[in-house]
Amino acid sequence: MKALVYHGPKKVSVDTVPDAKLEKLTDVVIKLTTTNICGSDLHMYEGRTDVEKGKILGHENLGEVVEVGKAVDIVKKGDKVVLPFNIGCGFCANCERGLTGYCLTCADPSVMPGMAGAAYGFAGMGPYSGGQAQFLRVPYADFNCLRLPEDADEKERDYVMLSDIFPTGWHATRLANLKPGESILIYGAGPVGLMAAMSARIQGASQVFVVDGQADRLELAEQIGATTINTKDGDIGDQIRELTNGLGADCGSECIGYQCHNAKGKEVPNLVMNSLVDSVKATGSIGVIGVFVPKDPGAEDKLAKKGQIAFDFGKFWFKGQKMGTGQCNVKAYNRRLCDLIHHDRADPSRIISHELPLEDAPNAYKHFDNRDAGWTKVILHPNA
Numbered sequence: 400m401k402a403l404v405y406h407g408p409k410k411v412s413v414d415t416v417p418d419a420k421l422e423k424l425t426d427v428v429i430k431l432t433t434t435n436i437c438g439s440d441l442h443m444y445e446g447r448t449d450v451e452k453g454k455i456l457g458h459e460n461l462g463e464v465v466e467v468g469k470a471v472d473i474v475k476k477g478d479k480v481v482l483p484f485n486i487g488c489g490f491c492a493n494c495e496r497g498l499t500g501y502c503l504t505c506a507d508p509s510v511m512p513g514m515a516g517a518a519y520g521f522a523g524m525g526p527y528s529g530g531q532a533q534f535l536r537v538p539y540a541d542f543n544c545l546r547l548p549e550d551a552d553e554k555e556r557d558y559v560m561l562s563d564i565f566p567t568g569w570h571a572t573r574l575a576n577l578k579p580g581e582s583i584l585i586y587g588a589g590p591v592g593l594m595a596a597m598s599a600r601i602q603g604a605s606q607v608f609v610v611d612g613q614a615d616r617l618e619l620a621e622q623i624g625a626t627t628i629n630t631k632d633g634d635i636g637d638q639i640r641e642l643t644n645g646l647g648a649d650c651g652s653e654c655i656g657y658q659c660h661n662a663k664g665k666e667v668p669n670l671v672m673n674s675l676v677d678s679v680k681a682t683g684s685i686g687v688i689g690v691f692v693p694k695d696p697g698a699e700d701k702l703a704k705k706g707q708i709a710f711d712f713g714k715f716w717f718k719g720q721k722m723g724t725g726q727c728n729v730k731a732y733n734r735r736l737c738d739l740i741h742h743d744r745a746d747p748s749r750i751i752s753h754e755l756p757l758e759d760a761p762n763a764y765k766h767f768d769n770r771d772a773g774w775t776k777v778i779l780h781p782n783a
């Protein structure tokens with residue numbers, strides 16, 4: 400089969416590799432019809448993780464079931480399914496509580512002591528291949544496959560966002576403990592930040608502020624109904640207080656991660672976290688879903704090399720704020736968010752900028768990584 404393979408920093412190519420196949424009785428194999436490139440792939444693409452060479456990338460996967468393991472009960476050949484980017488077992492102590500991003504059965508404990516969680520085509524998340532390929536092996540298929548309704552083909556571009564960014568954007572607002580009528584400050588107008596803005600609108604936020612330095616992405620945020628703030632226009636905290644009677648936003652979400660940068664493009668790892676502490680009101684909550692890593696040898700910043708940031712903990716404590724972090728437990732949300740799409744209450748496909756065959760993936764990585772204007776969200780059709 401053809402697959403997008405990582406060969407080293409900024410080196411990916413579409414290669415011929417062995418076909419994905421059933422490995423356990425509880426697996427299925429799917430034929431990918433749509434798979435996306437994600438901001439999370441870029442951390443790997445840039446060589447800023449320890450992902451191994453030869454890894455097939457791709458964790459935002461949708462396709463048709465073509466092979467079914469003998470112990471799979473519900474999922475059938477021909478089903479159109481979307482897969483959470485996390486791989487869960489469904490029966491471990493974390494999956495049992497809905498924390499499927501922290502599955503103990505599927506995790507690779509050699510990554511670090513106490514590590515939990517697994518994903519397709521991801522650094523430090525187990526040996527699983529990604530879905531930027533023609534076929535993909537899906538472990539614990541009955542648990543991981545979300546079977547799509549009858550409009551699966553018609554709304555495929557929306558449903559594929561259930562694999563990651565729509566639930567992740569939603570999770571960003573839940574970690575921030577957003578309540579109807581409250582204001583929320585969302586940092587980052589990438590695909591995840593835009594999905595957080597859409598989620599906040601659906602949940603009845605009174606004001607949704609989105610901060611970024613890229614005009615084209617801010618324009619999309621505005622179309623979603625957010626008030627946009629350009630990082631080039633001065634101190635964020637002052638602007639937010641001006642818009643919220645001097646108090647600050649009721650809550651905030653970090654949708655950028657450890658590679659956040661200042662207006663000149665220089666990475667400043669603590670910039671956004673400290674700005675959120677400043678801009679969110681006293682007692683407010685902050686949801687951090689942008690990825691931070693336990694070590695980042697490629698960072699210029701001395702602390703960041705060790706996975707640390709200089710965090711304004713005193714101000715955070717003094718303001719009595721709370722914080723939630725980590726991978727989105729996609730299964731906690733995907734079935735309900737699917738219903739929102741099915742009943743025309745959400746249209747996450749609106750942020751798609753490019754729809755391409757798999758062969759074009761290396762070029763798409765380059766443009767998306769450069770944050771070239773207009774390259775907001777790339778979706779690929781590996782079997783078109």
Ligand SMILES: NC(=O)c1ccc[n+]([C@@H]2O[C@H](COP(=O)([O-])OP(=O)(O)OC[C@H]3O[C@@H](n4cnc5c(N)ncnc54)[C@H](O)[C@@H]3O)[C@@H](O)[C@H]2O)c1
Nearest residue numbers: 438439587589590591611655656659660688689690726727
């Ligand atoms: N926790 C999870 O489950 C989960 C899931 C998916 C993605 N992620 C992570 O979410 C983050 C965002 O993903 P994405 O696909 O939207 O990525 P992206 O890289 O396309 O978007 C990030 C955006 O942040 C902006 N930005 C950078 N520095 C900034 C600053 N100082 N102030 C304001 N804006 C700034 C960039 O211009 C860009 O538009 C990534 O770290 C990704 O790995 C986490």
Ligand SMILES: [Zn+2]
Nearest residue numbers: 437439459563
């Ligand atoms: Zn993703």
Ligand SMILES: [Zn+2]
Nearest residue numbers: 488491494502
């Ligand atoms: Zn589990």
